Amino acid sequence: xxxxxxxxxxxxxxxxKKLTVTCSQNMNHEYMSWYRQDPGxxxxxxxxxxxxxxxDKGDVPEGxxxxxxxxxxxxxxxxxxxxxxxxxxxxxxxxSGHNEQFFGPGTRLTVL
Amino acid sequence: GENVEQHPSTLSVxxxxxxxxxxxxxxxxxxxxPWYKQELGKRPQLIIDIRSNVGEKKDQRIAVxxxxxxxxxxLHITETQPEDSAxxxxxxxxxxxxxxxxxSGTRLQVQP
Numbered sequence: 001x002x003x004x005x006x007x008x009x010x011x012x013x014x015x016x017k018k019l020t021v022t023c024s025q026n027m028n029h030e031y032m033s034w035y036r037q038d039p040g041x042x043x044x045x046x047x048x049x050x051x052x053x054x055x056d057k058g059d060v061p062e063g064x065x066x067x068x069x070x071x072x073x074x075x076x077x078x079x080x081x082x083x084x085x086x087x088x089x090x091x092x093x094x095x096s097g098h099n100e101q102f103f104g105p106g107t108r109l110t111v112l
Numbered sequence: 113g114e115n116v117e118q119h120p121s122t123l124s125v126x127x128x129x130x131x132x133x134x135x136x137x138x139x140x141x142x143x144x145x146p147w148y149k150q151e152l153g154k155r156p157q158l159i160i161d162i163r164s165n166v167g168e169k170k171d172q173r174i175a176v177x178x179x180x181x182x183x184x185x186x187l188h189i190t191e192t193q194p195e196d197s198a199x200x201x202x203x204x205x206x207x208x209x210x211x212x213x214x215x216s217g218t219r220l221q222v223q224p
Contacts (some may be wrong), residue, residue, distance in 0.1 A: 040121070040217075043214040045213075046190075048211050102157040
């Protein structure tokens with residue numbers, strides 16, 4: 001089954017404790033993105049990647065890092081999480097030459 | 113960069129009525145305009161999209177119209193049903209940026 005997966009789905013952590021949210025897709029898509037969703041603000045892009053080892057900042061990259069060492073995986077890293085990073089995070093992927101973007105199931109992060 | 117504004121933020125209609133959600137975008141270079149539906153606790157899913165070389169597109173009860181001159185596009189849902197209740201997001205993208213910019217979302221409630 002073609003899909004985008006994220007782990008964990010829920011995470012409660014404390015300020016300053018490094019964490020990683022994994023994202024994986026099995027559709028051989030070139031483009032992958034991370035978004036955060038906050039009430040009244042819609043989905044805002046954090047980072048995106050056009051292919052292996054090619055990443056670029058989105059609209060709200062501060063406090064986040066990403067890597068794309070393999071085509072299928074695009075982890076989101078919070079080196080020192082803060083409470084303002086409490087949010088719902090979505091990973092998404094899209095194939096080159098196609099418009100439709102497929103979203104993962106989301107990760108609800110709470111930083112205390 | 114691109115800015116997408118979406119109205120209204122909430123919309124309540126009676127079952128069987130029509131619903132219209134409107135978005136405006138700022139970058140005249142944007143050429144792809146998708147609409148996503150997000151049910152409670154679920155991931156966003158593409159319901160319809162339109163490219164800038166087309167003025168209108170229909171798929172059963174949903175349609176999207178695009179006015180490039182005015183830089184706005186709209187989602188039309190006819191004969192609404194309770195299962196249409198969800199949050200709807202519009203988005204815009206231009207080829208050079210490869211990233212979607214989302215509107216803030218509209219919560220549609222269809223009253224039985």
